[in-house]
Amino acid sequence: MTEQTTAPPWYLGRMAGFDTETTGIDVERDRIITACVVQVRAGLPLAAANWLADPGVDIPEAAARVHGITSEKARAEGRPAGEVIEQVIAALAAVVLSEIPIVAMNASFDLTMLDREARRYGVQPLTDIVGSDMRVVDPRVLDKHVDQFRRGGRTLTDLCRHWQVPLDAAHTADADAVAACRVAWRIASTHGEIGKASLTDLHQWQTEWAREQAESLAAYFRSTPGKEHQADSVRPEWPYIPHQRGGTQ
Template sequence: MAWHLDRMCGFDLETTGVDTETDRIVTACVVMLGGKHPTQATTWLANPGVEIPEGAAKVHGITTEVARAEGQPAGQVVEQIIAELAQASYAGIPIVIMNASFDLTLLDREAERHRVHPLTGEGRSNLRVVDPRILDRQVDRYRSGKRTLTHLCQHYDVRLDAAHSADADAVAACRVAWRQATRYPQLAAMTLDELHTAQVAWAAEQAASLQEHFRKKDPAAVVEGAWPLIPRQRESAS
């Protein structure tokens, strides 16, 4: 059976900001869907232990006060997220993540911060990721316009309820991946191993191309091409 017709695991984070080294998890969702089985979703609200900037709160709707009053300790949330994703990976289920290098890298740094065994650590080499943004850039590389989840949902005719809530975004990413594999048979024909390996190369190529474009205006521009996890560059904040 083609991978997109079987079970998929969607994952999404909403965070305190966009720095994978220092920002923290605020909300998260892991959702299992497809494969002719009922949809099952687990969501979390974390107390990140730091102030949630006003700009981030406007995006996902969670203020510092709400997170402190209602959120679980961040370390518990990180441990539970990783356990859910590891279980899906062990079962051979692909983890669908829009812009995977952000979510997985931030999760990795949070795991180190809270001394939790990381998802991509020793003995967990069976992780197979599907990233709708990488796929879209590969199969339709010359299309103009943005490639955010909202824009991909519009392009692939996928409903997106409550954008920037972790549960809605996780479900929408899976639906976009399904549409992509349905529209482009070359994606559906790949095994998960082949697709994961191909995305590593595609991400590097896409980053190099984007960097070349940016350097026409800024010779020092650097676009990160590591996928699905960005290697550590500096010590994270404690």
């Protein structure tokens, strides 16, 4: 009689944290300055790749205050942006093809930024390389699903505080990427529905949860005096916003 083995839960395997720091929050116009892809697994050392790009545009002072990268530093120490984007996509493609999930806090921002940068510099976008094989875990979507009515913010700093995850050097890509993996581990290890799910099922569920969460936020804006105009900016697509012709500058 052949013994059947059960695969361990996904969160006990290797995860690849992905994070970027950028010139701003407009995914169609802003640029990536730093990026990190870090592979983590309990009991094993981190395997991190970090990039600093010269975005080819001035970095606003407000953005530099957040992540600490000035225009002068990026020009002096950064690699050409197109080269960086190509390397980041290659690293993530290798992750996907190894069946490792990409863990990204607010994935639709970072993955959309990466997609637009790829198109800006004539690099093959990640989704064109890996197709439907990509599996993404988004701590922000998971947290909102398991604790929908919790008061307070939902930034990575907020989630780390709530889930008791250390966050050193917040707003640096590598620290944020590692922290996102740890938050995902906390959520999965305490919520069986998420922890025991296959990555394929979990990816599909998050697509639906993200849409529901976006619709709820848009409805809140529409019903709140002074915030009605913000409703149109809420996007339901996840894990990235599909490219529209003429959208990238």
